[in-house]
Amino acid sequence: AQKVTQAQTEISVVEKEDVTLDCVYETRDTTYYLFWYKQPPSGELVFLIRRNSFDEQNEISGRYSWNFQKSTSSFNFTITASQVVDSAVYFCALTLPTYGQNFVFGPGTRLSVLP
Amino acid sequence: DSGVTQTPKHLITATGQRVTLRCSPRSGDLSVYWYQQSLDQGLQFLIQYYNGEERAKGNILERFSAQQFPDLHSELNLSSLELGDSALYFCASSATGEGKQPQHFGDGTRLSIL
Numbered sequence: 001a002q003k004v005t006q007a008q009t010e011i012s013v014v015e016k017e018d019v020t021l022d023c024v025y026e027t028r029d030t031t032y033y034l035f036w037y038k039q040p041p042s043g044e045l046v047f048l049i050r051r052n053s054f055d056e057q058n059e060i061s062g063r064y065s066w067n068f069q070k071s072t073s074s075f076n077f078t079i080t081a082s083q084v085v086d087s088a089v090y091f092c093a094l095t096l097p098t099y100g101q102n103f104v105f106g107p108g109t110r111l112s113v114l115p
Numbered sequence: 116d117s118g119v120t121q122t123p124k125h126l127i128t129a130t131g132q133r134v135t136l137r138c139s140p141r142s143g144d145l146s147v148y149w150y151q152q153s154l155d156q157g158l159q160f161l162i163q164y165y166n167g168e169e170r171a172k173g174n175i176l177e178r179f180s181a182q183q184f185p186d187l188h189s190e191l192n193l194s195s196l197e198l199g200d201s202a203l204y205f206c207a208s209s210a211t212g213e214g215k216q217p218q219h220f221g222d223g224t225r226l227s228i229l
Contacts, residue, residue: 033215044117045205045220052215091158095214103148103218105158 002027002094004106012112013082021077021109023092029053033095034068034075035103040088051075052097082113118142121206121221129229133194136224138206140187144219146170146212147189149181152223153202164189165212193226201228 003026013019025034036048049059051068059066063080079086092106118141126134140147149161151174160173164183175181178196183189193200203225207218 035217037220042222043203043225044222045207046117047217047219050215050217097213097215103160107157 002029002032002096002104004092004094004104006090006092006106006109008109009107010110010112012114014114015084016081017113018078018080019082019111019113021079021090021092021111023075023077023106025073025075025092025094027094027096029096031097033097035093035095036066036075036077037091037093037105038088039091039108040085045091048077079111082111084113084115087111087113117219117221119206119208119219119221121204121224123224124222125225125227127227127229128196130196130198132196133192134196134226136191136193136204136206136226138189138191138208138221140189140206140208141219144208144210145187146209147183147187148207148209148218149175149189149191150205150207150220151202152205153199156202158205161191163212170212196228198228201226 005024032053034051038046065078067076089108089110091108093103095103120139122137146165148163151159161175163171181191203223205223207220209216
């Protein structure tokens with residue numbers, strides 16, 4: 001069975017600080033996909049990124065970057081120069097590529113960016 | 116805007132009642148998923164449909180049922196409601212339902228049971 005752990009329940013930072021959200025996953029499959037979603041206070045879930053298990057290249061998108069390390073089963077998310085608008089709950093999720101596989105979500109990390 | 120539409124946005128009802136939540140997937144998406152988000156259980160997958168057929172089942176109670184119609188919209192029916200059913204219910208869609216595809220979520224329906 002698959003499992004996703006986000007050990008940080010809540011994080012508070014001051015605007016412009018960098019912050020890293022941790023995600024550790026468990027699966028016995030060699031092919032899998034990892035995702036990050038953002039849930040702002042308004043409640044919707046916004047897709048941020050997908051990474052497959054064969055691509056360990058780090059990805060950067062503006063102030064966001066993701067570090068995927070299969071050796072430690074981690075897929076961490078870093079926000080550089082955080083802004084108040086980054087305040088949200090962030091979810092890491094894992095799925096297998098086949099049909100009929102559902103997303104396994106982590107419990108989420110609530111990030112508060114203070115002005 | 117994800118393109119997934121959920122109605123209603125809020126629903127308040129009483130224990131023992133039955134409600135129907137509706138979801139229209141993104142244009143072109145054939146697969147629909149339902150999730151329940153509660154404070155103590157987090158995001159729980161309920162059920163997935165692909166082109167009208169049930170594809171996968173998660174932690175869905177027997178009091179709950181869903182279907183996907185020929186026009187691809189989906190409905191989640193919750194009956195004999197209990198206080199513990201109060202939650203945010205999300206619908207998501209993806210193109211073909213393959214696990215590797217990102218799911219795009221609607222804004223959710225907040226269900227409050229009094």
